Amino acid sequence: MTEQPQFTIRVDQNKYLPVGGREVHAVLTVEASGPVDNAVPETQAAEVIIVDTSGSMSYGKIAEARKAAQAAVDTLRDGVFFAIVAGTAQAHMIYPPERRLLPSNPQTRQAAKEAISRLQADGGTAMGRWLRLAADLFEPFPGAIKHAILLTDGKNEHQSAEEFDADLAYCTGRFVCDCRGVGTAWVVAELRKVGSALLGNVMDIPNPKDLEADFRAMTQAAMGKAVADVALRVWTPQNATLKFVKQVSPALEDLTARRIPSGPQAGDYPTGSWGGESREYHICVEVPPGVVGQEMRAAWVKLVVPDSGFQLAAGNVLALWSDDLVQSTRINPRVAHYTGQQELAGLIQEGLQARKEGDLELATARLGRARGMAQQSGHGETARLLDKVIDFDPESGTARLKPNVEKADEIALDTRSTRTVRMRKDPES
Amino acid sequence: MTAVTDTCPHCAYPVLAGESFCEECGRAIHAGAPGACTACGSASLGADGYCGRCGVRQPTGRDHHETVAGNSAGVSDRGRRHSRNEDAMALAEVGDRVMAGVVCDGVSSSPRPDEGSLAAVEAGMATLLKELRSGTGQVDATRAAVARAAAAIAVLGTYDDAPACTYVSAVVAPDQVTIGWVGDSRAYWLGARPTRLTTDDNSGGMLTAWLGADAGEVIPQVSTFEPDGPGVIIVCSDGLWNYLPSAEDMAQAAPDAAVSPLPTAQALVRLANDAGGRDNITVLVIPFEKGSSPK
Structure with missing residues (x-):
């Protein structure tokens, strides 16, 4: 089994919720430290x-x-x-x-x-x-x-x-x-x-x-893939709602509708096959509110091989109610990062759609905002692609659609809008 | 439609089969059954402490516990902000009218502070009892206990991975009281003239002395005094004294400490929780009655 990758799940979140708070966000980083190069995986x-x-x-x-x-x-x-x-x-x-x-x-x-x-x-x-x-x-x-x-x-x-x-x-x-x-x-x-x-x-x-x-x-x-048909198995508490499960890296993919029930209060989200690689997922759970000081497991996340039930890794998403607003209003930087990436992709896709439909005002607004965000979030590649579709003045923040856009540039912007960038560095250890 | 099958044990409102919480009073219908989740009453508790149905983490023994020994009492509580209780306490009757108490407050920024404080308290109390019962003087016994407590927590870590805690002990005999401490947990005398008995090892909000593998040689501060009248020794962590910093504040909040130690300890913990419960709260209440040494 030495050639099987070792899987880990890391959970980034702010577990503190304000009094009455219900919505828990977390980014899961799933990492498979892959088999050594050239090793022949045992799986066909x-x-x-x-x-x-x-x-x-x-x-x-x-x-x-x-x-x-x-x-x-x-x-x-x-x-x-x-x-x-x-x-x-x-x-x-x-x-x-x-x-x-x-x-x-x-x-x-x-x-x-x-x-x-x-x-x-x-x-x-x-x-x-x-x-x-x-x-x-x-x-x-x-x-x-x-x-x-x-x-x-x-x-x-x-x-x-x-x-x-x-x-x-x-x-x-x-x-x-x-x-x-x-x-x-x-x-x-x-x-x-x-x-x-x-x-x-x-x-x-x-x-x-x-x-x-x-x-x-x-x-x-x-x-390089070594494990086939891996699924993310998510357990949530009774009376909780799993609002979404999205892959956010390397590219955006909403998995929410892929749920396959896999036991009481649990569902499987297929992730395909894995080699040595890392992917990130953003999940959001709405939990029944608890009392101050109470800690709840808002989601129990496992990486499994659904056919055998074999567990590759597991992690906890927690909720802890606090009346300290400094604790509960803090947004985890990784959650913020990927929330921004999803917003950016949404703006580009809406903007391109509006452009196709001839709603130039909406297209300009969306793409202009995307250009500003791309600039701020260090999304250099996306900013470069946007520049082929709009003229953007960084001084005033105003944007204007280019009259003639190469079809290839429009396709590139659309296709790559769902690709995300990882955080440059860990904001805090 | 589901039929009404039962009534809420708290308010007798009709409840439906399968419901966890009463719609009328909001309380958990099944809570309190042995081995059941304290929040929803489910029997499916995981080994890791989370309920398999509602996900709520079960309170551990240390989240809130109370102790009574001889004429004294202590309460330790998680407070409102921390997810676990990293304080630890021990209270014991050394012999006739001689009490000993130890409180350690795990340093939250250190690894495994809850394990560390517990190890230190247990080693400290065991040594105090052994030394005092074998005739060692209060001051030497106090120093020996701190040394053993420091060793006990130090072995749990390395310099770079060191659980850390404060330490305060009180030996209360009819003729003399001895306090030993490292860090910013405190002892107070509540008598005719309330007095704080410890000075904090603290500079600009930072601990300057603690127990742990990264603490170097630990030299406790030790003081003895002979009260001239009846009173009470309060030993506590900063989760309490942050809300009652001066000896006068403490005395005012604990008027009946000498006659009702456990209710006093409970009331002090409640006071700290009502004021915000920002930290773990631990308090020992040890009455002092003047007399001659029993030996």
Whole structure:
């Protein structure tokens, strides 16, 4: 078991509540100190690489997509079960030709790369069907760490929204899928929906030449996963309400609706598979008010493998009522940090939506405020992206929408708005 | 609709099956049953002290406890602001009309102060009893007890991880009273002329002496005096004296201390809690009756 990561949960909160106070906030930092590099995890792994081969992928993009998929294949460890799928209005097996996964070895990797080199761009886009094929390919590997890469350059236009949703529901919980949008014709909201449902990340790749390095890095990260299907199990007191559970780092993801009941007063929130990494979660519990001096466990948070019930780590979120306002009004810096990050992402998304709908006044107000916040919170990357959409005068704090905005810049701002930055340093030990 | 199945044990208002709190008086319906949660009455208490149903942490023995020995009494309480009681106390009858009491106040900024104060009190009291009963004088016994208490807390930590506490002891015999102390816990004489018996080891709000692995050599202050009339010795932590700093304040708040030590100790703790209970509160009330030494 030495290659299993060691998990820890750290709780940052101000446990003091004012008299009558009910709302408890905490940021949980879950850290897996990973297996040593190159160590072969004991858990079986499976990988499906899905490449959009719709007509719009022709010219430069398909060539770069081939290279990227080949780089991903080269990064697969020996023994990892894998397949290559090409997506149009239907899903097509590229390697192996039949609907199954094959173990990675020098021969199968070579054969897969040859098959990839023959990929041609011609057809439509129905991502749900591609994902459904991946889910079926993973079916014979229930305990494995299952990961897919989805690359697309377009809108999901060859299936209905209902069918797409049904496909996503079918796939949910079966594998983790990281999504990449290349070019400027894809729809951020669609890929975000996939990434959200399948617990993966979403990135924009404006320049197809960057695909190869990105695919290699993504596959490497997938190969580093050592524990599959981990869940955050949250117990709350009777008559308490778990108002939300959100992942806040590395990216924002609201998990509240994912709750799967797991016993009296407890629910599981799936987090996918883990390698050596750290993620942060913001939870908010509304508890029945206690008396001054009384301490309550407002939430008991455990990281578990739901199938076996095996507990990887645990932490307590507490509430302690105090009539000392200095104690109870203090906001924990980590909670404040991520509350600000959520607000920033919300402003950007609302601003971009308003801009799309032609409400320029609202768009200017939201994006201008986001620009000011990004500046203050040290969110340099976001400030830079916002500057491509608005003109911001730091002196007066006034903002004006730019008349001409590159589509790629708008996509980048939208896609990356949910990425958060960590706190620079611990504010207090 | 659920049927009414019971009545509230406190106010007899009808309550529904499965309810934890009375809608009329708001009190916990099942509280008080042995092994039940003090807040909701559930029997599912975790080993870590939290209720498995309502999450409320159960009061531990130290959150509020009272002690009576011979003619004396003591009360120690968590107060209103702290989540646990880091004070510790011990009270014992050394022999005929001779009482000994020790109070230690764990330093909140140190690690495991509650364990530290308890270890110091237990070692201090055990040594006081042993020395006094074997004929050692009050002053030497007091010094020996402080030394043992200091050693007992020091072994719980290292210089960089040192539980720390204050210490104050009183030996009260019919002919003489001896007080020993380290830190800012206090002793008072409440008699014809109320007097504070200790000076705080404290400078600008910071302790200048304490017990703990990081304290270096501990040299207690020790004083003896011979009261010329009846009165009471009060031994307490700063959770009490912060609200009653002068001996006159203390005497006014404890008019019946000599005749009713336990109610007096309870009343003093209540007074501190009503005034805010900012810190843990511990007080020993040890009556003094003049006479000749029993030996």
